Amino acid sequence: MDYIKYINDFRLQTNQSFVENIERFYQETETISTFYHGQMVAKEAVSLSKEYHEQLYQAGLLHDISAFIPKSERLLISEKLHIPVLKEEHQVPLLLHQKLSAYIAEKCFQIKDPIILNAIKCHTTLKKNFNNFDLIVFLADKIAWDQPGIPPYLEELNTALKVSYQEAALVYIDYLLSHNLLVAHPWLLAAKKQLTI
Numbered sequence: 001m002d003y004i005k006y007i008n009d010f011r012l013q014t015n016q017s018f019v020e021n022i023e024r025f026y027q028e029t030e031t032i033s034t035f036y037h038g039q040m041v042a043k044e045a046v047s048l049s050k051e052y053h054e055q056l057y058q059a060g061l062l063h064d065i066s067a068f069i070p071k072s073e074r075l076l077i078s079e080k081l082h083i084p085v086l087k088e089e090h091q092v093p094l095l096l097h098q099k100l101s102a103y104i105a106e107k108c109f110q111i112k113d114p115i116i117l118n119a120i121k122c123h124t125t126l127k128k129n130f131n132n133f134d135l136i137v138f139l140a141d142k143i144a145w146d147q148p149g150i151p152p153y154l155e156e157l158n159t160a161l162k163v164s165y166q167e168a169a170l171v172y173i174d175y176l177l178s179h180n181l182l183v184a185h186p187w188l189l190a191a192k193k194q195l196t197i
């Protein structure tokens with residue numbers, strides 16, 4: 001598949017709803033299971049918040065929209081799309097899917113709202129100066145994770161969630177950092193630093 005051509009050629013169809021267009025994208029790129037994961041994350045994000053429901057739902061559906069680009073291609077595609085790539089992302093190109101998803105959300109789905117784009121862009125690592133919307137999308141993705149079984153950190157995360165989003169994010173980040181992380185992404189470290197102040 002020519003990934004960049006697919007992205008450039010994708011058009012929203014006016015006879016389909018916004019969600020149907022997103023579903024079609026996942027279908028055409030043979031990643032429909034990621035659409036279902038996106039729906040779960042979207043619902044979880046909405047349930048975590050009293051506001052921003054429409055925007056959270058869209059961020060949830062689109063956060064992994066780049067899943068069709070194989071890990072082996074993510075570096076090259078990011079460079080071709082002029083997406084800035086950090087040293088750590090060179091080492092672990094899997095981590096580029098957050099930036100690629102934000103690019104596709106804007107280009108293919110006309111998302112202009114920075115609150116949505118920024119949250120998609122940091123949904124794996126969080127980042128410095130995160131806001132509540134970023135935190136909610138980040139947490140929803142960890143609660144409704146895309147792997148079989150119950151996340152090993154879930155119980156502790158849910159307990160921390162009774163205190164604050166921040167406490168819950170710290171539980172997940174500490175879990176990640178203590179479990180053979182391939183690379184310590186600087187955005188993750190910066191987020192942790194701010195969470196522990």
Ligand SMILES: Nc1ncnc2c1ncn2[C@@H]1O[C@H](COP(=O)(O)OP(=O)(O)O)[C@@H](O)[C@H]1O
Pocket residue numbers: 063064092094095123124141145146176181182183184185
């Ligand atoms: N710094 C890192 N190094 C290696 N793997 C990481 C790092 N950060 C996250 N991961 C892994 O990347 C995978 C995808 O993470 P994430 O983006 O949070 O989920 P999703 O793809 O469902 O949005 C997870 O399995 C997570 O453990």
